[in-house]
Amino acid sequence: MSDLTADLPAFTNKTLRAAIIDLDGTMIDTAGDFTVALNAMLIRINAKATDREEVIGYVGKGSENLIRNVLAARFSAMEAAAKFDDALAFYQMEYAHINGQNATVYPEVVEGLKALRELGLTLACVTNKPHRFAVELLVKFGLAEYFKVVLGGDSVAQKKPEPMPMLVACERLDVLPRETVAIGDSENDALAGRAAGMATLTVPYGYNHGKSVHSVKSDGIVSSLLAAARAIAATIAAPDDAGATISSD
Numbered sequence: 066m067s068d069l070t071a072d073l074p075a076f077t078n079k080t081l082r083a084a085i086i087d088l089d090g091t092m093i094d095t096a097g098d099f100t101v102a103l104n105a106m107l108i109r110i111n112a113k114a115t116d117r118e119e120v121i122g123y124v125g126k127g128s129e130n131l132i133r134n135v136l137a138a139r140f141s142a143m144e145a146a147a148k149f150d151d152a153l154a155f156y157q158m159e160y161a162h163i164n165g166q167n168a169t170v171y172p173e174v175v176e177g178l179k180a181l182r183e184l185g186l187t188l189a190c191v192t193n194k195p196h197r198f199a200v201e202l203l204v205k206f207g208l209a210e211y212f213k214v215v216l217g218g219d220s221v222a223q224k225k226p227e228p229m230p231m232l233v234a235c236e237r238l239d240v241l242p243r244e245t246v247a248i249g250d251s252e253n254d255a256l257a258g259r260a261a262g263m264a265t266l267t268v269p270y271g272y273n274h275g276k277s278v279h280s281v282k283s284d285g286i287v288s289s290l291l292a293a294a295r296a297i298a299a300t301i302a303a304p305d306d307a308g309a310t311i312s313s314d
Contacts, residue, residue, distance in 0.1 A: 081301060083240040084181050085231055087249035088192035088199055089124060090271025092174045093206060096121050097167030102160040103135055109155045110148055112139045122275035125251045127193040127218040132156055164198050165205040171270060177290025178211040184298055189234040193218035193225055214238055226256035231263065248293050255283040266293050
């Protein structure tokens with residue numbers, strides 16, 4: 066991976082105790098699962114198939130938003146609204162059958178989770194994916210053991226980019242938002258973390274609704290979760306009155 070540098074002044078108080086990590090596009094590449102489930106749903110409603118390129122432009126704001134966007138690209142507003150309930154039900158049924166079958170863990174995720182835990186950070190996974198699918202996926206890929214808390218898009222009343230799920234995760238971890246860093250691949254993650262009063266880090270390899278990660282306002286871009294752990298370790302060790310510039314492999 067190429068070297069990336071990040072200015073991370075939010076970490077220099079050295080009180081970081083927790084990390085909240087996104088799932089889709091951050092830890093696991095699930096675009097293949099989304100595409101397969103959506104195409105099975107689209108067959109049921111006699112609509113044109115989708116592909117990975119279209120899907121990644123919609124991922125990140127929950128299943129309902131995903132279905133609305135897919136339908137909006139194929140039907141009039143009235144037809145899309147009429148088909149929504151059935152389409153969502155078909156999609157969730159199909160997704161339940163294939164969850165994780167067309168997905169892969171991104172490089173340095175396991176190493177990064179281990180390193181974050183070795184730094185003494187307590188970890189939560191906060192995703193807009195439905196909770197049951199998130200837990201199944203984490204278990205399937207052996208990642209569940211790293212997380213004290215897992216919140217899905219249906220776990221609380223609001224989804225990212227609203228700060229509520231981040232704040233609820235902090236409560237359940239028994240940490241303050243200012244003691245927490247949010248790590249994700251998209252603007253939703255950064256917006257939710259910033260609104261909750263957290264430091265934020267962004268990885269460059271995920272989805273971000275098909276936009277460049279450089280358009281996301283965060284405290285820094287890191288090449289992987291392991292790079293995030295190294296950046297955090299370096300800034301925790303830095304003097305209180307100095308910023309930190311981190312190079313990650």
